Amino acid sequence: MTGALEGFAVIGALIAVGYLLAATGVLEESSQVVLARLVYFVATPALLIEILGSTDLATVFGPWFLVAAIGVVAVLLVYVPWARWRGHPGKDVVVGGLASSFANSGYLGLPIAAYVAGDVAFALPTIMLQLMVMTPIAVTLLSMEDGRRVTVRGFLEAGLSNPISIAAIIGVALSLGEVDLPRFVDEPISLLGAMAIPSAVLAFGVALRFGPRIGHGNRTEVAFVTVLKLVWQPLVTYLVARHALGLDAYEVAGVTVMAALPTAQSVFVYAAQFGRGEVLARDSVVITTLVSLPVMVLLAGLLVP
DSSP states (O other): OHHHHHHHHHHHHHHHHHHHHHHTTSSOTTHHHHHHHHIIIIIHHHHHHHHHHTSOGGGTSSHHHHHHHHHHHHHHHHHHHHHHHTTOOHHHHHHHHHHHHOBOTTTTHHHHHHHTSSOGGGHHHHHHHIIIIIHHHHHHHHHSOTTOOOOHHHHHHHHTTSHHHHHHHHHHHHHHTTOOOOHHHHHHHHHHHTTHHHHHHHHHHHHHHHSOOTTSSOHHHHHHHHHIIIIIHHHHHHHIIIIISOOOHHHHHHHHHHHTOOBOHHHHHHHHHHTSSHHHHHHHHHHHHHHHHHHHHHHHHHHOO
């Protein structure tokens, strides 16, 4: 569990830095918006191009990817009707859906896959699913005009007008075409992409300082999101991996632990960028991160051969 603890420690340290910078007046409340825009318009698109462009996509789309996708769909099939029943607007539903299913597959997923599941490859299907499918779709829905009916044409227009979807298309094209970018292009993209996760976590730390205290939002919904993310998603993943696909014990353990990762800080960045569900996203990140460690320790103890 050393890698898992190190991953949690890294995130905690960056959150603390963001909070202290805000508490000491170095960063003002408006800085979280600036950081969110930097992540949304520059760093995340660069990261998408770098990762997707350098990944052999054929090696990712196997049983582990299918299991990860089914886990996400299972969560959304529960959360979306519940949120609509409670009268949530469409964009708030998108943010809540992300909070319930979008995992911290970077800082936490990679070390946990390596040190708990024994193979960093277990994190790659989740990373690719989120970069190639979930992020472009969610951002496109969030960028559409309020009250506008979702049509295929409207969805495509919104998708082709936001930087994350465009970057995903470029990254996939580079991968499929096996294109090697010249160094003077690749290096700046790599440096900008490296800002994505740290900047998102710093923005989250700033939000903790200036936003309402944790738990002052919708406690019922945060609790529901936490159960979906840390109980329902791993449970569905386990059942599908073991009983539907017949994966071996080693693979079942790996994909189940990955499904129990907490909500990613990038969900808060997207919420802040579009001004929808920021408190829900922030509280979900905090609570799922705190609760996920004992959950993953339990799963590792029960499942890892």
